[in-house]
Amino acid sequence: MRRREVVSLLAAMGAGLPGFARGEARLPRIGLLGSQPLQPIRSFKAKLSALGHVEGGNLAFAEKWAQGRDDRYPALAAELAALPADVVVAWGTPAALAAKRASTSIPTVFVAGDAVNTGVVSNLARPEANVTGVIAINVQLEEKRLDLLKEVVPNLRRVAVLANSLNPLNTINLETTHRVARDLALAIEVFEVRSSAEIGAALQRLIESRPDAALLASDILLLSNRKQIAETMAAHRIPAIYPFREYRDSGGFIIYGANISVLFERAAEYVDRILKGAKPGSLPVQQATAFELIVNLKAAAGLGLRVPSAVQVRADEVIE
Numbered sequence: 336m337r338r339r340e341v342v343s344l345l346a347a348m349g350a351g352l353p354g355f356a357r358g359e360a361r362l363p364r365i366g367l368l369g370s371q372p373l374q375p376i377r378s379f380k381a382k383l384s385a386l387g388h389v390e391g392g393n394l395a396f397a398e399k400w401a402q403g404r405d406d407r408y409p410a411l412a413a414e415l416a417a418l419p420a421d422v423v424v425a426w427g428t429p430a431a432l433a434a435k436r437a438s439t440s441i442p443t444v445f446v447a448g449d450a451v452n453t454g455v456v457s458n459l460a461r462p463e464a465n466v467t468g469v470i471a472i473n474v475q476l477e478e479k480r481l482d483l484l485k486e487v488v489p490n491l492r493r494v495a496v497l498a499n500s501l502n503p504l505n506t507i508n509l510e511t512t513h514r515v516a517r518d519l520a521l522a523i524e525v526f527e528v529r530s531s532a533e534i535g536a537a538l539q540r541l542i543e544s545r546p547d548a549a550l551l552a553s554d555i556l557l558l559s560n561r562k563q564i565a566e567t568m569a570a571h572r573i574p575a576i577y578p579f580r581e582y583r584d585s586g587g588f589i590i591y592g593a594n595i596s597v598l599f600e601r602a603a604e605y606v607d608r609i610l611k612g613a614k615p616g617s618l619p620v621q622q623a624t625a626f627e628l629i630v631n632l633k634a635a636a637g638l639g640l641r642v643p644s645a646v647q648v649r650a651d652e653v654i655e
Contacts, residue, residue: 366420378596382603403531408433448504495546593623
């Protein structure tokens with residue numbers, strides 16, 4: 336058989352293989368950008384699989400994790416853009432902003448905080464051309480968290496806030512926290528970090544300030560260090576309120592916020608639609624509509640506190 340005939344035969348055999356006729360052999364690639372691959376990422380993958388997008392079957396993932404260093408996001412986002420990823424999924428405001436800046440064409444789906452005021456999108460109903468997603472907070476959250484602290488901590492006067500100075504969302508939330516604190520006659524002291532490496536020193540300064548309670552900012556860098564943070568608060572008997580249910584398994588005292596795993600399932604639905612041809616700009620940014628309250632009575636006992644029954648009956652979950 337002559338060489339030309341062999342080439343023709345191979346072409347005929349390959350024409351029926353997936354991607355061959357398109358001149359593209361690879362699977363659609365989803366880029367994941369965040370601090371660490373925590374439970375919400377597993378929920379995202381499970382939802383995608385339920386929608387028919389199976390890792391290693393008809394879908395591939397390219398995962399880029401900053402590992403507690405938000406300054407790495409621009410470079411990691413650029414790596415995903417260079418692959419290129421077919422869709423980028425970004426967890427947290429710093430990751431979402433980095434993904435947006437890395438490409439104006441690759442569809443990006445985020446799970447983050449205040450997407451408009453942080454500049455991720457300009458309009459929730461009509462997001463920018465290649466960016467859409469799900470937001471996990473509303474403007475009343477910080478107020479409700481401080482209200483909860485007042486209910487569960489007698490004679491509350493001074494509240495320490497642990498925040499990430501590189502997260503634009505934290506800057507916005509701190510403005511709300513200071514405003515609400517004035518109305519509640521509370522003094523706020525902020526302790527900021529820029530990476531996981533700075534958390535230990537920030538916690539030491541927080542402890543030395545002897546606050547009546549602490550509030551943890553809605554931030555993925557802090558969440559990635561939840562065990563260290565929650566255990567430090569418990570060891571020094573500082574009542575703290577946390578924003579995500581993932582703090583539950585680290586012994587967090589009070590948790591109030593959106594269930595991020597549920598939001599990632601909604602993000603998976605958007606990725607499914609984008610893979611089927613939908614344009615991100617036609618998909619309005621969704622907002623969390625349900626917020627869960629988790630009360631840890633075991634942690635309360637360790638803090639020497641009694642959680643009022645009025646708070647317990649409102650809780651979605653009470654840990655005995």
